[in-house]
Every structure is written in structure tokens, then in C-alpha cells.
Amino acid sequence: MQEVQSEKKRRNVWIPVGIVFVVIALIVSWIAYLAVLAPTVQTDAEYFYVHSNDTYDDVMQRIKEENIVRNYTLFEYMAKAMDLPENINPGRYRLDSEMNNRRLIGNLRGGYQEAVKFRFQNVRLKENFAGLLGQHFEADSLEFLQVLQDEKTAEKFGFTSDNFFSMFIPNTYEIYWNTNPQKIMARFHTEYMNFWNVDRKAKADALGMTTQEVSTLAAIVKGEAMHTDEMPAIAGLYINRLKRGMLLQADPTVIFANNDFTIRRVLNRHLTIDNPYNTYRFKGLPPGPIMMPSIVAIDAVLNYKKHDYIYMCAKDDFSGYHLFATTMAEHLVNARKFQRALDERNIKR
Structure with missing residues (x-):
């Protein structure tokens, strides 16, 4: 009888001890769950x-x-x-x-980070591109601008400091955020080499142009065209002028040379600037692109429309399209219409 009572006492002691161990185990398991498996991120930051x-x-x-x-x-x-x-x-x-x-x-x-999907187009200046790069990657805009303006960097990839901007093909790139500027430039160069495939290079050769020269002309075409369907015709006009040894007389190059992108009406005083980008004074293509050329504009040059036009003027309906002409007399008629339209809208500069 005494042995039975002793056994009961031992059981009564072990029951609470067991409960304590169970509680401790549950607490430890819960803490382990919180530490390892439970959702932990509470910020709204992406x-x-x-x-x-x-x-x-x-x-x-x-x-x-x-x-x-x-x-x-x-x-x-x-x-x-x-x-x-x-x-x-x-x-x-x-x-x-x-x-x-x-x-x-x-x-x-x-180091399992997510790459930046970096997309760019319609970039006018190196400063603009540097600012855009600085917004998306670890290096700041000043570091990128120094690389974009560095002559040795341009030469390393086969360009000059003037035509370096033609290396950047507008597209979407996946690049790690902390990639340094030089490696990012190398990534752009790889895309450039892939873009200029055998077919495109053959078309550039047929024009008697380097790939950089095609991009330089494409930038002018892009600057002139508000509608992509008109780009091949505009490209054909400038190619006609180049073949005849004529001045290109492209207004976008004058605006670039004057470094005043608020100009809406190119005047005689704008044409006097002594700058190699002023195609009213200097024959041939300018030293480099006046903006980053788009893929559509590059392909418009490579697949230009064959015609006899050597003059063009914006339509007086401000539709963004142009009137093309083969003679100066015809062109002057078109130009007067557009100038009257500008005067009627009080556009003086």
C-alpha cells in the first residue's frame, strides 16, 4: 500500500514537470519559427x-x-x-x-540581388544620360558623366569623344545596381556589337558610311521627324544632299550648335555660329550625333526612301509632317507658307 502511494506521489511530481517541459518546448519552437520561418519584412520599401x-x-x-x-x-x-x-x-x-x-x-x-531593368530613349545630351544612369545605379551622375566625356574610354570601345554617344542603343538592359560605370559601358558596347549585325553593316557599307556616321545622320533624322513613317523620306533627302556635296542645312544641328533647345524658329542670327555642328556652314556630317539616335531612325537611314528631293519644309498646318521639293523655287513657296503660319501664331524665336 505504501509503495502504491509513493508511486502516485512520483507521478504527481512528474506531471507538472512534463507540462513545464512542453511549455518550454512550445516557446522555443515559436521563437525558432519567428527567427527562421515567419515573415519578417515590415517596411513598405520595395x-x-x-x-x-x-x-x-x-x-x-x-x-x-x-x-x-x-x-x-x-x-x-x-x-x-x-x-x-x-x-x-x-x-x-x-x-x-x-x-x-x-x-x-x-x-x-x-549576393542574390535583383537586376535593374534600365530602359532609355529620347536622350538629348551626355549630361542627361549621366543623370538618368545616376538615378538607377549606385555610381552617381558625376561619375557617369566623367566616363561619358573621357576620351580614353571612348577610344577603348572604338569611338571618339564626339561620336561616343552613338554607342548607346536605346533598349531595355538588365544590369546589377552596383555594377561600376566602366562595366556598364562594356555592357552597352556588347549590345552595340549585337545590334550592328551583318545585314546592318552591309547596308552601312553600301551607303559608304561607318556605323558611327549612320548614327550621326540618324540623330539628325530623329531631330527633324515628329512621325516615324516620314523618317525614311527625310533620310533619303539628306543622303541626296551628301551625295551632291551640298550643305545639309539641318535646323536641329543649328539648335544643338547654339546650345539653346528652346528655339522654335531658326533665324539668320542662329546660322552664323562658328561651330562644326552648324550644318549651314560646314559641309558633310557633324562630328557626332546631336542626340541619342533611336533604332527606328538608324533603320530609316539604312533603309532610306529613294527619291529626288533635296529640300523640305514643315507643313503650315503644324501636323509635324513636311513638304518636299526638288527645286529651290518650289521650296521657297513652301517656306513662305510656313513662315506666315509662324507669324500668325506669333512664334518669333
Whole structure:
């Protein structure tokens, strides 16, 4: 009887002890779940950026200050457990509300960043392009501008500082955010080489032009044309003038030479500037493109429309289309119509 009572006492002691162990196990499991598997990201930010010169402490401080994760203490514990202090990588890392500590730390540790989808078109100047690059990548616009203006960089890729802008083919590029400017230039050059395939090069050769010269003419065509369907005709006109040794007399080049992009009406005083981009004074193509040429404009030059026109003037209905002419007399009639239309709208400059 006494032995039975002793056994009952032992059971009564072990039951609460067992409950305590179960509770502890549940707590430990819950903490482990929070530390490893539970969603941790609480910020609305789409990306977290680790700069190339950031230390582990820099990154952890920003994660804490910007409230990136729900429980910083657990995140810090997991970061150390997963050896993040010795393995952190710069980059642009996507954040989402379902992301847990293990995945976020794993991305930072393995450098599993998301590439920037960089798209550009209608870029006028190197300064504009540098600013656009600086907005999308780690290097700032000044670093990019220095590269774009660097003669040695241009020569490395087979260009001059004047025609370097023709290397950039407007398209969508996937490039890692922390890629340095020189490597980004190399990426653009690869696209340029792919763009100028055998067919396009053969057409450029048939025109007696280098690929850079085609891009230079394409930039003028793009500057003149408001409608892509008119580009081949405009390209044909300028090719006719080049073949005859005539001045191109392209208004967009005069605007570029004067560095005044507010000009809506090119006047005689604009034509006097002594600048190699002023095609009213200097024969042939200018030293380089007056803007970044589009693919459509480049192909319009390569597949130009054959005709006899050597003059054109904007239509007086301001539709953006042009009237073409083969003689100066016909052209002057068209020009007077357009000038009267400008006067009627009080467009003086």
C-alpha cells in the first residue's frame, strides 16, 4: 500500500514537470519559427540597398533605423548564426511581406540581388544620360558623366569623344545596381556589337558610311521627324544632299550648335555660329550625333526612301509632317507658307 502511494506521489511530481517541459518546448519552437520561418519584412520599401563600401555594422544599423524587420534582435541573432558578418554582399535586394529572416539573410549573404531593368530613349545630351544612369545605379551622375566625356574610354570601345554617344542603343538592359560605370559601358558596347549585325553593316557599307556616321545622320533624322513613317523620306533627302556635296542645312544641328533647345524658329542670327555642328556652314556630317539616335531612325537611314528631293519644309498646318521639293523655287513657296503660319501664331524665336 505504501509503495502504491509513493508511486502516485512520483507521478504527481512528474506531471507538472512534463507540462513545464512542453511549455518550454512550445516557446522555443515559436521563437525558432519567428527567427527562421515567419515573415519578417515590415517596411513598405520595395528594395534594400547595400552599397559597395558598407560594412556589416552599417547595414545592420540601417536595417534597425529603417524598421526593415519586425524583430531586430531575432534578425541579428540569425545574421550571426548564418555568418552574415563575414559574407555580406553589396547589391539591390527585393523586399516583400512574405520574406523571412532566413531568405533575407541568405540573399544578402549570397549576393542574390535583383537586376535593374534600365530602359532609355529620347536622350538629348551626355549630361542627361549621366543623370538618368545616376538615378538607377549606385555610381552617381558625376561619375557617369566623367566616363561619358573621357576620351580614353571612348577610344577603348572604338569611338571618339564626339561620336561616343552613338554607342548607346536605346533598349531595355538588365544590369546589377552596383555594377561600376566602366562595366556598364562594356555592357552597352556588347549590345552595340549585337545590334550592328551583318545585314546592318552591309547596308552601312553600301551607303559608304561607318556605323558611327549612320548614327550621326540618324540623330539628325530623329531631330527633324515628329512621325516615324516620314523618317525614311527625310533620310533619303539628306543622303541626296551628301551625295551632291551640298550643305545639309539641318535646323536641329543649328539648335544643338547654339546650345539653346528652346528655339522654335531658326533665324539668320542662329546660322552664323562658328561651330562644326552648324550644318549651314560646314559641309558633310557633324562630328557626332546631336542626340541619342533611336533604332527606328538608324533603320530609316539604312533603309532610306529613294527619291529626288533635296529640300523640305514643315507643313503650315503644324501636323509635324513636311513638304518636299526638288527645286529651290518650289521650296521657297513652301517656306513662305510656313513662315506666315509662324507669324500668325506669333512664334518669333
